[in-house]
Amino acid sequence: VYYYNNKRIKTKLAGRTPVQYRNLSDQLAA
Numbered sequence: 001v002y003y004y005n006n007k008r009i010k011t012k013l014a015g016r017t018p019v020q021y022r023n024l025s026d027q028l029a030a
Helices: 002-015 018-029
Strands: none
Touching: none
16 A cells, blocks of 8 residues: 555655645555
């Protein structure tokens, strides 16, 4: 599941800033 979610985020990362990426990572880790 982690790998799948991480892969999806990397795909979406193209339109996001590093800060937004960090926020998403924090939410998934929580």
